[in-house]
Amino acid sequence: MQQLEDFKSKINGPKQKIVITTHHKPDADALGSSLGLKAYLDKKGHKVTVITPSDYPAFLYWMKGNDTVINYEEYPQKSAELVATADMIFATDFSCLSRINDLGELVQRSKAYKVNIDHHQDPKDFADIRVWDTAAAATCELVYQLIVDMGDKDLIDKEMAECLYAGIMTDTGGFRHPNTTKNVHLVVAELIDLGADGSRVTRMIYDTNSVNRLKFIGFALSERLVILPHLQAAYFAITKEDLEKYHSKTGDTEGIVNYALSLEGIKIAALFTEREDAIKISFRSVEDVAVNKFAAEFFDGGGHKNASGGKSYLGLKETTDRFEQLLAEKKEELYNQK
Numbered sequence: 001m002q003q004l005e006d007f008k009s010k011i012n013g014p015k016q017k018i019v020i021t022t023h024h025k026p027d028a029d030a031l032g033s034s035l036g037l038k039a040y041l042d043k044k045g046h047k048v049t050v051i052t053p054s055d056y057p058a059f060l061y062w063m064k065g066n067d068t069v070i071n072y073e074e075y076p077q078k079s080a081e082l083v084a085t086a087d088m089i090f091a092t093d094f095s096c097l098s099r100i101n102d103l104g105e106l107v108q109r110s111k112a113y114k115v116n117i118d119h120h121q122d123p124k125d126f127a128d129i130r131v132w133d134t135a136a137a138a139t140c141e142l143v144y145q146l147i148v149d150m151g152d153k154d155l156i157d158k159e160m161a162e163c164l165y166a167g168i169m170t171d172t173g174g175f176r177h178p179n180t181t182k183n184v185h186l187v188v189a190e191l192i193d194l195g196a197d198g199s200r201v202t203r204m205i206y207d208t209n210s211v212n213r214l215k216f217i218g219f220a221l222s223e224r225l226v227i228l229p230h231l232q233a234a235y236f237a238i239t240k241e242d243l244e245k246y247h248s249k250t251g252d253t254e255g256i257v258n259y260a261l262s263l264e265g266i267k268i269a270a271l272f273t274e275r276e277d278a279i280k281i282s283f284r285s286v287e288d289v290a291v292n293k294f295a296a297e298f299f300d301g302g303g304h305k306n307a308s309g310g311k312s313y314l315g316l317k318e319t320t321d322r323f324e325q326l327l328a329e330k331k332e333e334l335y336n337q338k
């Protein structure tokens with residue numbers, strides 16, 4: 001508890017130089033929790049900068065504070081300086097420094113007081129204080145709770161509420177996944193009360209497709225979907241050429257894996273995308289099928305029980321062959337775990 005008191009006295013105390021960072025290729029929860037938190041800490045009188053390890057999808061640009069975000073890949077020098085001279089560093093929506101690439105080493109080395117706010121499994125011990133709960137659907141839910149616990153709920157304005165709403169909405173798959181708890185609805189109700197326009201946020205995130213992206217989805221569905229009924233699995237394998245042909249941008253492949261999971265009788269879905277350095281993999285599952293364990297064991301990854309990711313350094317075809325083989329071998333374990 002002393003820890004929490006120390007933390008509170010810093011937040012309520014004199015101006016601090018604060019850096020907030022979040023994981024590689026931030027999603028709505030990563031960016032929403034970072035910018036929601038930034039707006040709060042700004043109001044508490046601190047000097048706050050959000051640094052992302054990479055770029056992120058354009059459908060998040062509407063968030064308040066977006067124009068102040070520093071992309072480490074574009075400004076490595078400036079980012080390094082900010083991290084090295086920060087009094088406090090917040091790490092949101094990730095709990096292992098390898099998720100922030102080269103920034104991880106800089107954060108590790110920095111003398112700043114470190115705060116980790118996250119809801120992923122197996123956090124690594126790099127922070128001075130951890131606001132961590134795997135039962136939370138989203139990091140945005142934890143940021144909301146933290147602000148309330150600080151006694152500062154009245155500081156949450158419409159823009160902050162919309163950042164937090166976005167993270168909770170997307171991390172619950174639009175309030176559909178099993179992590180959509182009573183608390184999620186209670187928090188979201190409060191955010192609406194504080195001004196969030198849920199319908200607007202939904203449109204900004206889900207209904208801002210480019211024609212290229214829609215055509216790409218159509219192509220992937222008709223040409224790149226493999227269904228394995230005997231294994232209750234389905235996956236997409238997307239080549240580098242496919243991405244080029246449809247002028248794919250950051251975020252364009254996001255959510256495609258859910259089409260595979262939406263097939264009747266399918267319990268595991270995957271998306272394999274051929275990137276520059278590796279095959280990037282997204283896994284989704286239903287009910288008790290824990291894809292995070294599977295991803296950690298075989299694909300250098302991890303995440304949540306029903307939504308996780310991984311990597312492979314084999315070719316695309318070798319990777320999907322291996323995936324199919326592992327599914328066949330591990331079928332009993334995968335589908336019968338509790």
Ligand SMILES: [Mn+2]
Nearest residue numbers: 029093138139
């Ligand atoms: Mn999250």
